[in-house]
Amino acid sequence: MKMTGAQAVVTSLQKEGVEVIFGYPGGGVLPLYDALYDSPLYHILTRHEQGAAHAADGYARATGKVGVVIATSGPGATNLITGIATANMDSIPMVCITGQVGLSIIGKDSFQEADITGITTPITKHNYLVKNPADLPRIIREAFYIAQTGRPGPVVIDIPKDVFTSTIDYHYPDDIKLRGYKPIYEGKAQEIEDTVAVLRKVKKPLIFVGGGVISATATDLLGKLIDQYQIPLISSFMGLGTIPASHPCNLGMVGMHGTVAANRAVMDCDLLIGLGVRFDDRVTGLLSKFAPNAKIVHFDIDPAEVNKNVETKHRVIGHLKWSLQALLEKMAGQIPEETRAQWNVWLEQVQCCHRDNPLIFKKTDKVIKPQYVLQELDRQTKSNYIVVTDVGQHQMWTAQYYQFNRPRTLISSGGLGTMGFGLPAAIGVQMACPEESVLLITGDGSILMNCQEIATLVEHQLPVKVAIINNQALGMVRQWQRMFFHQRYSHSQFNNGGTDYVRLAEAFGATGLRATKMEEVPQIIAQALATDGPVFMDFQVCSEENVLPMVPAGASLDQMIEGAVD
Amino acid sequence: MRHTLAVLVENRPGVLVHISGLIARRAFNIESISAGHTEEPDMTRITIVVDGDERNIEQVVNQLSKLIDVIKIVDLTEEPSIERELALIKVKATPDTRSDIVDIVEIFRAKIVDINRETMVIELTGEERKIDALCQVLQDHGIVELVRTGKTALSRYPGSAKEDKEQ
Numbered sequence: 165m166k167m168t169g170a171q172a173v174v175t176s177l178q179k180e181g182v183e184v185i186f187g188y189p190g191g192g193v194l195p196l197y198d199a200l201y202d203s204p205l206y207h208i209l210t211r212h213e214q215g216a217a218h219a220a221d222g223y224a225r226a227t228g229k230v231g232v233v234i235a236t237s238g239p240g241a242t243n244l245i246t247g248i249a250t251a252n253m254d255s256i257p258m259v260c261i262t263g264q265v266g267l268s269i270i271g272k273d274s275f276q277e278a279d280i281t282g283i284t285t286p287i288t289k290h291n292y293l294v295k296n297p298a299d300l301p302r303i304i305r306e307a308f309y310i311a312q313t314g315r316p317g318p319v320v321i322d323i324p325k326d327v328f329t330s331t332i333d334y335h336y337p338d339d340i341k342l343r344g345y346k347p348i349y350e351g352k353a354q355e356i357e358d359t360v361a362v363l364r365k366v367k368k369p370l371i372f373v374g375g376g377v378i379s380a381t382a383t384d385l386l387g388k389l390i391d392q393y394q395i396p397l398i399s400s401f402m403g404l405g406t407i408p409a410s411h412p413c414n415l416g417m418v419g420m421h422g423t424v425a426a427n428r429a430v431m432d433c434d435l436l437i438g439l440g441v442r443f444d445d446r447v448t449g450l451l452s453k454f455a456p457n458a459k460i461v462h463f464d465i466d467p468a469e470v471n472k473n474v475e476t477k478h479r480v481i482g483h484l485k486w487s488l489q490a491l492l493e494k495m496a497g498q499i500p501e502e503t504r505a506q507w508n509v510w511l512e513q514v515q516c517c518h519r520d521n522p523l524i525f526k527k528t529d530k531v532i533k534p535q536y537v538l539q540e541l542d543r544q545t546k547s548n549y550i551v552v553t554d555v556g557q558h559q560m561w562t563a564q565y566y567q568f569n570r571p572r573t574l575i576s577s578g579g580l581g582t583m584g585f586g587l588p589a590a591i592g593v594q595m596a597c598p599e600e601s602v603l604l605i606t607g608d609g610s611i612l613m614n615c616q617e618i619a620t621l622v623e624h625q626l627p628v629k630v631a632i633i634n635n636q637a638l639g640m641v642r643q644w645q646r647m648f649f650h651q652r653y654s655h656s657q658f659n660n661g662g663t664d665y666v667r668l669a670e671a672f673g674a675t676g677l678r679a680t681k682m683e684e685v686p687q688i689i690a691q692a693l694a695t696d697g698p699v700f701m702d703f704q705v706c707s708e709e710n711v712l713p714m715v716p717a718g719a720s721l722d723q724m725i726e727g728a729v730d
Numbered sequence: 731m732r733h734t735l736a737v738l739v740e741n742r743p744g745v746l747v748h749i750s751g752l753i754a755r756r757a758f759n760i761e762s763i764s765a766g767h768t769e770e771p772d773m774t775r776i777t778i779v780v781d782g783d784e785r786n787i788e789q790v791v792n793q794l795s796k797l798i799d800v801i802k803i804v805d806l807t808e809e810p811s812i813e814r815e816l817a818l819i820k821v822k823a824t825p826d827t828r829s830d831i832v833d834i835v836e837i838f839r840a841k842i843v844d845i846n847r848e849t850m851v852i853e854l855t856g857e858e859r860k861i862d863a864l865c866q867v868l869q870d871h872g873i874v875e876l877v878r879t880g881k882t883a884l885s886r887y888p889g890s891a892k893e894d895k896e897q
Contacts, residue, residue: 281744282747285744285747285748285751286751286752286755289798290797290798291744293743293744295743310798342798343740343801344739344740344797344798344799344800344801344802345798466796467792467795468789468792468793468795468796470788470792471785471788471789472789475785
């Protein structure tokens with residue numbers, strides 16, 4: 165069938181099952197937008213390309229499907245960069261289509277030209293510059309395959325303007341021929357057997373889950389493993405929600421702002437089983453003192469993760485759905501009774517530690533404590549919303565005080581720590597899950613980084629509830645300045661007389677509410693949850709609060725700063 | 731320890747950028763890199779010499795393998811192989827010193843490929859150490875310019891790197 169390159173892109177997106185795309189038009193992609201005009205694809209026009217990238221990312225995180233974003237050449241494409249890097253760090257499947265100047269004027273510093281394949285090489289799983297229009301269907305097919313198989317990630321397809329307009333004989337390939345890309349599903353049985361052999365001998369096993377378990381949809385298998393063998397579990401920030409927060413084996417988040425019980429368990433365990441984790445520096449603290457008494461078994465789909473940060477005795481490479489299933493089968497009847505008894509003692513020990521060291525903050529009715537807002541949001545949303553966050557103190561308090569019970573209900577920029585991610589990502593999440601209730605928890609710093617997207621939210625009347633934890637400062641920066649830079653608050657305060665977030669919301673056509681006293685918090689939340697459409701809540705919290713416990717950067721996990729500050 | 735890696739990649743634009751970019755951003759310690767066509771027109775072979783301990787090498791191989799355009803990586807350090815490098819050396823050569831240089835060139839089984847009134851260009855193919863040794867001797871005469879290709883290597887086994895031996 166004859167069609168233009170632009171039509172070929174639209175047709176191929178439909179063949180990949182794409183329903184929603186996020187984007188922003190411009191000169192380089194005009195032919196593509198012309199083809200979109202007649203297509204059933206639902207296009208969300210954001211107010212900035214960065215917003216489109218984060219929205220596509222949020223869409224992908226909430227569903228596991230590939231998020232699709234379109235931007236024009238030059239500045240349109242470069243505005244995607246933060247969004248692409250965010251997705252890449254958290255292994256989120258995304259296909260980014262960028263316009264490019266015509267083939268004959270590439271490399272001539274043409275108007276709105278940027279070498280986007282060059283720029284995105286370090287932050288994508290793969291990228292393409294389409295030079296031959298006939299390659300378009302194959303490249304789109306490959307891009308979707310690469311984005312969502314193996315360890316997922318973003319793929320960029322850069323398409324010159326004249327490739328969009330040229331006519332091709334369209335054929336969408338069934339087969340994919342990529343000699344250099346053969347994602348692993350099934351791993352080696354021997355590696356499972358080695359793991360079981362180690363398990364049989366240890367007394368204090370600890371399971372450490374990360375975002376990989378969610379991305380592999382292996383949470384059910386993990387639940388079986390935990391329920392059957394009663395092994396205590398800790399989670400990275402990205403792994404929150406894999407196992408219900410209330411599960412008796414769940415010790416919560418590990419690392420810099422992790423629970424006392426989780427961090428102590430790492431120091432005490434004699435076997436640490438990492439499932440879909442990267443052993444990021446925010447988790448490990450001082451590497452040489454991480455899990456000092458433990459053998460480490462690393463389960464991952466990406467062989468390059470093994471031995472990257474921590475030295476690992478054993479590995480199981482493969483898809484977690486395969487490896488956890490295989491582990492369950494091989495473990496059956498293999499764990500001696502006395503070992504199980506020792507595991508029970510260990511479980512009781514860590515549970516006791518968890519009970520004795522709950523997360524605490526000093527309650528007061530003089531000011532609004534940010535942790536109190538989080539507790540109240542958790543209570544009133546019945547721990548059952550999809551929670552999107554931005555980055556900073558509010559993000560860590562969300563991790564600590566919101567009870568995540570289902571996978572894909574915490575949507576946040578973990579690896580890159582992108583402020584401004586939250587609002588556009590929440591748009592993507594609500595588009596992907598119209599049946600779900602979505603709560604965005606953000607800060608007064610983060611919300612202003614992409615507040616133009618309030619317009620998008622209002623245009624589509626997405627009923628996202630937004631809680632701004634407003635401390636009139638860059639809270640996490642201030643915390644570090646307070647703790648490690650002798651209270652020299654260099655440029656971390658917003659001395660702008662207090663931006664009026666209620667009127668900001670109202671200016672865009674959303675509802676705005678404000679709480680300045682503690683007793684107003686519950687009623688403001690209740691009012692927001694009962695209001696249709698997008699609602700912004702401005703919680704004016706005290707600005708001197710620290711996120712605790714805290715392991716200072718570069719310290720070992722047992723050097724926690726605990727307690728609560730006034 | 732130094733490892734010699736044979737990296738088979740798709741012969742596509744941008745593939746060298748992907749490889750060199752990855753090496754740079756992961757801060758791998760690369761000593762030399764050389765690339766060229768192979769027996770298959772759509773395949774390029776890159777020889778990379780990398781220094782590091784076992785964990786470093788494992789990371790280099792695993793991270794490079796993740797690149798979609800990388801078809802296969804063989805660590806030639808682990809098998810008997812032939813390693814060669816080519817050097818072109820421009821050395822000062824006056825009528826007085828020419829015969830001395832010619833003697834040196836003969837001892838090293840190198841070749842004189844160009845000559846003018848002031849200099850000579852010497853070509854030498856061989857193992858790295860041999861080239862190092864020649865350079866050292868020629869330094870007394872004054873090396874004007876020197877270019878080396880970086881190491882290339884080929885396994886002595888009857889098969890080719892692209893075929894699967896085990897796995």
